[in-house]
Each structure stands twice: as C-alpha cells, then as structure tokens.
Amino acid sequence: MGDEFMDAYAELRDAQKAKGIDLDNLAEADPKDVRRTARALRLFLAKQMQEESAALFLRLEVKDQAGSVLESFTDLDEAEAYAAQHEGARVVDAFRLPTRVIVELLEWVVELYGGGGNRPTTSSSASSTPSRQAGRRGTGVSPSRASTRTPGR
Template structure:
C-alpha cells in the first residue's frame, strides 16, 4: 500500500480589505504549537478572554491583541509580518513621530511625547483579528482547512456509493418537504 501526501508550496493568502497578507506555505507542527502556547500563556497572564472581549481591561486588551499580532506574524512571510507588526507613534494631530516593532519601546517613546499615542500601522477591527486567528489555527493546527488547495482535477475522487443504482427518480426531480412546515 502506498499513500502520498501533498505539501503546500505556495503561500496562503489572507485578503484583508484588499491588502494581501502572505502566510508561510507550511509550518512544522512543533513550531506552530510553541507559538500557539506562547500566545495562550500571554493571554492567560493578562487575564483577557478572547471569547469575551467586552470584559477586559483596555490596557491588557491592547497587550493581548499585540500578542495575537505577534503570533500571526510568526506564521507570515517577512514582508507581511513587518507590515502587520509595525507600531506608529503619532502626535495628537495624527502626524507620525516614530515607528517601532516592540510595544514596550513604542510605549516608552509615546510616554515622553505630549499627546502621543500608539497605533498599529495596519489597523484592523478586533473581529477581523479574531477571524484571522481562527483561520490560522485551522490552517496550521490540523483543522479542515489544512489540506493543500489543488485544482479540481487534482482533488480526491468521490467515494463509490454502496449498492446498485435503483430505478427511483432523483429526489431533486420530485417535490420535497421543507422542515418545520
């Protein structure tokens, strides 16, 4: 008996509002699990529940979302990771003062500037961040989306149906009942 396994060779693409974020074609399971464990630990340490964001402290929520960004960036190709993790420190008028990739450095710099605040260069709604996280976990964590995408001619053939086809009409040719009526 012989079994072949396909490997992804092209990057996975997340199209987020017209910006394409490129993710590594394949990630070794232990690397993914280490990164995921670090994310969960950071989340636990900050006491933020990603399933209940309304209850979180805003400062801790920012740090948790930063850890989500860093986790996702570890799965990305370098150019996408750089865009995704860059923090801009802006003044009260929104003018760029300085850019960072380290949150603590950005926070220290912003603390020295009157009215300065930290913003992600690639800003996303929290719901999109959570959707990206779920997609990446499914993609690399062995979920249904982990199988390489191929053309339909490269797809597995359908399983044979048991038994012999009968003379009955196809259900789609007759009227069908709708549940609940």
C-alpha cells in the same frame, strides 16, 4: 512549520492566561490588557507570515496630536515609552484592523494548522443551505422523478 506553529501558539496561550483575558468576552476586559492581548495575537499571526507581511502587520507608529508619525516601532513597550516622552502622542498600529478581525484570523490559522474541525473554511453565508424542516412534504413532482423513465410506461 508544525513545530513553529505549536511554539507560537503556546506563547500566545501563555500570554493570554497571564492577563486572564477571555477572547470570547473582550468587552469586559481592561483596555490595556486587551491591547496587550491583541498585540500577542498579532505576534502569533506574524510568525505564520512571510517576512515583509509580518513587518507591516507588526509595525507600530507613535503619532502626535496632529496625526503625524513621530517614530515607528515593532515593540509595544518601546513604542509606549517613546510616546510617554512626547506630550499628546499615542501609539497606533500601522496596519489597523478591528480586534474581531484579528480574532477571526487567529481562529482560521488555528483551524488551518490544527487539522480542521467541522467548520467550513468559507464564510457562513457561503455554507450550504440547511436541511428541510420535518413535516409534510410538498405535493409537487420532483424534477428528477419527472425526467426518469419508468419501466412499463
């Protein structure tokens, strides 16, 4: 799976560079380019999934103004062309997720297949507590010291 991952990752990077999108600063990018980049992220992630999951993750729906599904696609260009033929129609992801979640999934998958890094695999709130700040120590007796027997006592 390492070769498949690397091939898919290279395709993703090429797509991102072609659009000039900075994944860390999506707010300043053209919305059409962001949509294409988000689609490239979905394509990359789908290549790491089981077939049924990938089909759901990639499915696009063309909806009319009332919100009814007119047609389903997996290719964004085909979906946009179909929507253009139907007044007021729009293309939406069938499996909707915020862009930030997609980016987090990307980071997690890259870390998983890329062999690590220093980030924990759990959320930052599940990380260990930070080390004590420098300065004077408290005057209380530590539980380990109180329960340890000392010779001569």
